[in-house]
Amino acid sequence: MSFDPKILGIACNWCTYTGADLAGTTRLHYPHNVRVARVMCSSRINPAFIFRAFVLGADGVLVGGCHPGDCHYSTGNLYARRRLAVTKKILEFAGLEPERFRVAWISASEGNIFAETVREFTEQVRNLGPQTKLAAQKRMLA
Amino acid sequence: MITKIGREKLQEFVAGLMKSGRLFAPVKEGKGTNFKLITDPQSVTLDFYNTIQSPKAVLFPQSEDLVNYNISHDGIASEPAPIDDGSRIILGVRPCDVQSFEIMDRLFNGSGIVDPYWSARRSNLTIIAYAFDRADPVDFYNAFGITGSDEQGSDILMVRDTNSFLFKAFTDKGTKLLETMPFLEKGTADDEKRMTEIVDKGRDIATRTLDTAEIHKRLAGIFDSPYWEEAAAACLNCGVCTYVCPTCHCFDIQDETLFGEGSRRKIWDSCMFSDFTLHASGHNPRTKKSQRLRQRINHKFSYYVENFGIISCVGCGRCTRSCPVNIDILTVVEEAR
Amino acid sequence: MIQIEKRLREEAKRLLETKEAAVVLAFGRGFDEEHPMPLILRKPSDAEKIVFNEYCTFNMARHLTEFPPGTKIAVAVKAADSRAVTVLIQEGKVKREDLIILGIPVAGMKDFRSGTAIDATTTGPAVNPVLYDILLADLLPEPKDVSPYDVLAEIEAMSPDDRWGFWSAEFSRCIRCYACRKACPLCYCETCFVDQAKPRWSEKSPSASSNMMFHLTRFYHLAGRCIDCGSCSRACPMDIPLYLFHKKVSKECEEMFDQAAGMCVDAKPVMVDFKVEDSDDILL
Numbered sequence: 001m002s003f004d005p006k007i008l009g010i011a012c013n014w015c016t017y018t019g020a021d022l023a024g025t026t027r028l029h030y031p032h033n034v035r036v037a038r039v040m041c042s043s044r045i046n047p048a049f050i051f052r053a054f055v056l057g058a059d060g061v062l063v064g065g066c067h068p069g070d071c072h073y074s075t076g077n078l079y080a081r082r083r084l085a086v087t088k089k090i091l092e093f094a095g096l097e098p099e100r101f102r103v104a105w106i107s108a109s110e111g112n113i114f115a116e117t118v119r120e121f122t123e124q125v126r127n128l129g130p131q132t133k134l135a136a137q138k139r140m141l142a
Numbered sequence: 143m144i145t146k147i148g149r150e151k152l153q154e155f156v157a158g159l160m161k162s163g164r165l166f167a168p169v170k171e172g173k174g175t176n177f178k179l180i181t182d183p184q185s186v187t188l189d190f191y192n193t194i195q196s197p198k199a200v201l202f203p204q205s206e207d208l209v210n211y212n213i214s215h216d217g218i219a220s221e222p223a224p225i226d227d228g229s230r231i232i233l234g235v236r237p238c239d240v241q242s243f244e245i246m247d248r249l250f251n252g253s254g255i256v257d258p259y260w261s262a263r264r265s266n267l268t269i270i271a272y273a274f275d276r277a278d279p280v281d282f283y284n285a286f287g288i289t290g291s292d293e294q295g296s297d298i299l300m301v302r303d304t305n306s307f308l309f310k311a312f313t314d315k316g317t318k319l320l321e322t323m324p325f326l327e328k329g330t331a332d333d334e335k336r337m338t339e340i341v342d343k344g345r346d347i348a349t350r351t352l353d354t355a356e357i358h359k360r361l362a363g364i365f366d367s368p369y370w371e372e373a374a375a376a377c378l379n380c381g382v383c384t385y386v387c388p389t390c391h392c393f394d395i396q397d398e399t400l401f402g403e404g405s406r407r408k409i410w411d412s413c414m415f416s417d418f419t420l421h422a423s424g425h426n427p428r429t430k431k432s433q434r435l436r437q438r439i440n441h442k443f444s445y446y447v448e449n450f451g452i453i454s455c456v457g458c459g460r461c462t463r464s465c466p467v468n469i470d471i472l473t474v475v476e477e478a479r
Numbered sequence: 480m481i482q483i484e485k486r487l488r489e490e491a492k493r494l495l496e497t498k499e500a501a502v503v504l505a506f507g508r509g510f511d512e513e514h515p516m517p518l519i520l521r522k523p524s525d526a527e528k529i530v531f532n533e534y535c536t537f538n539m540a541r542h543l544t545e546f547p548p549g550t551k552i553a554v555a556v557k558a559a560d561s562r563a564v565t566v567l568i569q570e571g572k573v574k575r576e577d578l579i580i581l582g583i584p585v586a587g588m589k590d591f592r593s594g595t596a597i598d599a600t601t602t603g604p605a606v607n608p609v610l611y612d613i614l615l616a617d618l619l620p621e622p623k624d625v626s627p628y629d630v631l632a633e634i635e636a637m638s639p640d641d642r643w644g645f646w647s648a649e650f651s652r653c654i655r656c657y658a659c660r661k662a663c664p665l666c667y668c669e670t671c672f673v674d675q676a677k678p679r680w681s682e683k684s685p686s687a688s689s690n691m692m693f694h695l696t697r698f699y700h701l702a703g704r705c706i707d708c709g710s711c712s713r714a715c716p717m718d719i720p721l722y723l724f725h726k727k728v729s730k731e732c733e734e735m736f737d738q739a740a741g742m743c744v745d746a747k748p749v750m751v752d753f754k755v756e757d758s759d760d761i762l763l
Contacts, residue, residue: 048672048680048696055681055688056400068759078753082736084762086702086750089731090695093634093724095643103762133643136400136688171652172718173593194716195654204654205684279511376517378541380661382716385654398682409684412656417674466662466714467537468509468516468591 005059005125009036009118010045014072015107016064022111030115031122034062042066042103043076047087050101054091054134060100060125062117067105077105097128144329144337146308151325155307156183156233158323163229163268166200168193177232188302191278192236196388196460198246200232201263204385207405208395214402223405227262231319234272234300237292237344238283238456242388243269244295248450249391259408268315271296273344282472283457285352291344301340308337350472354453357475358444364478365436373474374435376467381412383461383471384438389454392418413437435474443475483583484531486615487555490581492526500553500579504542506535514591517542531555531583534591538708540564540664543573553579555615557588559708561608562741563664566704569741569748572667582611584619590713600630601722602709609742627707628730634723646724650690652717655683659721660697662714665704672696698724703732703749706741 011017017038023030039045042065050061063084065077084103092098102124104117147155159165160180167186168175174194180186211220243264250260273291283289293299297316301308308329311317320326329337384390394411398404411418414435419428428434446454455471462470487505494500507518507528515530517537539554540563546552552573556564564580567573586606588597598604604625607618634642657673660666672680673693680696682689705725712722733739735758736749 047699048692051692051695051699052680055692068755075753078755078757079751081757081759081762082750082753085735085757085759086728086732087699088761090698090702090724090728092639093642093727094646094691094695095637095639095641097639098761103759105759105763133647134688134691136682136686174718205686375519378658378661378714380658380714381656382658382714385656386716394683396683398684407684415657415674417670462510463592464716466658466710468514470510470514473510 003126003129005033005122005130006057007034007060007062007122007125008053008058009034009062009064010042010049011036011038011064011106012042012044012066012072012077013038013040015066015070016104016114018108019064019106019110019114022108023115024111026111028111028115030118033122033125034118041071041073041076042080043073043083045080045083047083047090050087050091051134054096054100054131055136057131057135059128059131060102060121062121063101063103064106064114064117065103067107070107096131096133099124099128100131144308144310144333145320145323145326146303146306146329146333147326148306152186152188152307153183154325155323156180156186158325159231159233159319162319162322163231163266165231165233166197167233177234186233188234188272188307190234191274191276192239192458192460194460194464195386196242196458197232197235197239198242198388198391200230201243201260201267202246202250202391205407205409206259207407209406211399211405212403213399225259225262227266229266229268230263231268231270233270235269235296236274236458237271237290237294237296238281238286238288238458239388240269240271240292240295241283241286241288241456242458243267245389245446245450245452245454245456246391248452253450268298268319269296270298270300270309270316273299273301273341274347275302275340275344277347277349278459279350280459280462280470281457282350282352282459284349285354285457285472286453286455288456289345290347290349291341299341301337301344303336303340308333308340310337349457352472352476357453358447361440361444361478365440369478370432370436373469373477374430374432377414377431377435377469378467379414379416379431379434380466381414382464382466383469384412384414385410386460386464388456388458388460389442390438413441435469439471439474439478480532480585483585483615484529487531487581487583488526488529490613490615491520491529491553492523494553494579495520495523495526500551502546502550502552504539504552504554505529505581506531506537506539506555513594533587533589536588536590536597536710536713538563538662538664538710540567541662541710543567543578543664544667548574549577551577551579553581555581555583556608556611557583557585558605558608559603559706560664561610562603562706563708565610565741565744566665566706566748567667568744569746570704575744579613580608580611582608582614584608584614584616586619592713597709599625599627601712601720603627603707610744628726631723631727631730635727646691647687649719650694651687652719653685653690653694654717655685655690655693656716658714658716659711659719662710663701664708664710665701665706666697672700694721694724698728701725702728703736703738704740705729
């Protein structure tokens with residue numbers, strides 16, 4: 001059986017999550033690999049969520065937020081942008097493939113873009129294969 | 143009887159030991175050395191003063207599974223984790239560290255409650271002690287009546303000569319182990335003499351020392367003294383001292399679960415950490431670093447003496463050597479009056 | 480350095496006598512000359528206990544957060560240490576008006592454990608404090624054309640797999656004694672994320688993944704704040720080169736957000752700030 005990646009999606013309530021809803025109600029097809037968790041704003045995302053997702057075996061993490069300038073709380077995603085950029089640099093320097101982590105700004109009206117992003121990202125992660133670097137292993141006794 | 147091996151044949155000797163049981167020996171790690179399970183004879187080094195971490199992890203690993211379990215919709219299935227008790231050989235333990243096993247025995251094996259993990263391994267352990275050939279300004283094992291070349295507690299004593307290592311067995315287990323070793327030469331009368339010389343030289347190494355008489359009472363008397371604030375002023379409350387210590391043995395039990403599969407684990411803990419004494423209610427009876435330092439010193443030099451009749455310190459100097467702010471345990475105890 | 484020691488004693492004595500400071504954070508003698516200790520002074524008569532030599536590498540900003548708010552503190556700082564004080568002021572952990580900063584321009588410090596010189600490969604190259612009230616020696620010429628980030632080239636050039644291999648090997652030695660976070664002047668959280676029980680961010684037992692979880696998150700928490708003093712790495716009993724990772728994160732923050740940590744008390748740390756024109760090229 002071909003590799004079926006597990007991807008954590010973290011989407012902001014106001015834009016990306018609503019966009020994902022729209023993708024559903026307009027019956028767009030997209031891969032089932034992304035499990036979406038909803039947060040009120042992309043700035044709610046603690047970068048440790050992302051590290052932890054990889055430790056718990058996620059093959060990829062996709063974060064969705066409002067377009068910069070469109071944040072429901074005015075500036076939340078502008079803070080998030082810096083945090084996520086540093087998070088990505090840290091993952092990259094640790095040696096994890098940076099392609100496993102992606103951010104997308106998707107508005108509530110962009111159901112098609114949500115579906116397209118999930119399709120693209122799933123393929124990208126599928127091509128990278130399973131994430132075994134950060135994923136917790138059952139330890140062996142010394 | 144003395145046996146010996148040329149320095150150049152050390153690897154063959156190590157390979158021989160590996161056949162007799164799992165071998166733990168000093169390996170270069172970072173800028174220092176540490177006891178590791180040996181898989182490659184070449185990795186062993188005997189050119190070291192003492193290891194960064196103590197050899198306690200050979201018997202008392204930092205983390206150990208007690209119970210393995212599986213949580214599912216049908217309930218919880220659990221079974222005790224098998225005790226990893228195969229025969230172990232530990233090569234290159236300094237005489238002061240050998241004493242630490244005896245001290246820990248009193249707690250894990252002799253207090254009426256037997257720790258099955260410790261005791262199973264302990265009875266299957268062969269210790270090859272390695273005499274010191276020089277002094278270090280930090281050590282103070284003399285304070286506890288230990289010298290640089292004591293054989294007490296070990297099965298075999300090893301010393302380093304110019305071009306060879308000399309061995310003398312002190313127990314049946316040690317004698318048998320040496321008999322199975324290829325490449326070991328029978329020592330000559332000259333070697334006997336050399337061994338005696340080197341051992342005597344080791345006994346003469348003078349370390350710092352400490353007046354240990356009535357020390358537990360002295361410490362009990364100053365429990366509430368402001369001295370502890372002063373002594374702990376520089377302390378960062380990291381756990382280095384306790385984790386490198388050969389006799390610190392506090393542990394925590396944690397359930398670590400990953401997607402329903404998990405283990406109940408015994409994990410080293412440190413009295414230097416603020417969450418060490420944190421109650422489930424949120425109350426913490428030991429909030430100040432002075433209280434934590436006082437606990438560590440009292441546990442070693444007072445409570446352990448009262449409970450087990452021995453000071454829980456061997457003077458190896460590791461905590462002083464590894465302390466990021468150079469707190470010296472000997473100075474702290476000396477000045478505690 | 481003898482001169483600095485003399486000046487430090489004088490100033491500490493004067494500040495405690497005049498009660499301008501209730502506490503002086505300086506350096507004292509440890510168990511020998513080459514192993515000094517952080518010294519926390521409250522009595523003018525104790526000023527003679529002050530020592531200053533090339534092994535006084537402690538970042539005394541680490542102890543600033545131990546005192547109740549409003550305590551008047553005089554703190555002896557070297558170049559990087561002064562930047563840590565600046566970050567603590569920026570973050571509201573201490574008030575500028577409660578501090579008397581005794582600046583020490585100094586070069587040629589040595590690691591007391593290994594005896595090796597401390598230079599731009601393990602800390603920042605600067606020799607003069609950026610923030611001070613009283614200078615204890617003349618300012619020194621700053622080294623030219625020395626970047627704190629040159630040392631990163633080798634690791635940056637590695638493939639992701641090799642880099643993963645490098646860090647995995649380094650962090651496999653971690654014994655989770657938390658000396659790194661405890662030596663850090665900016666790791667002042669009352670409860671570190673790694674000690675939290677609800678939620679449990681990381682297992683307490685050391686393993687490849689839990690060690691990585693701890694260190695990566697700690698690197699993130701120091702992003703845009705780390706002032707490259709190297710205290711974490713010098714404190715590490717297992718010689719893990721944490722400074723390399725911290726340097727990389729600082730370098731990226733400087734490149735992306737155009738501001739180095741702890742250079743100016745009025746600036747906002749980059750991670751609690753934003754610019755509308757920040758780039759998101761690497762994210763999308």
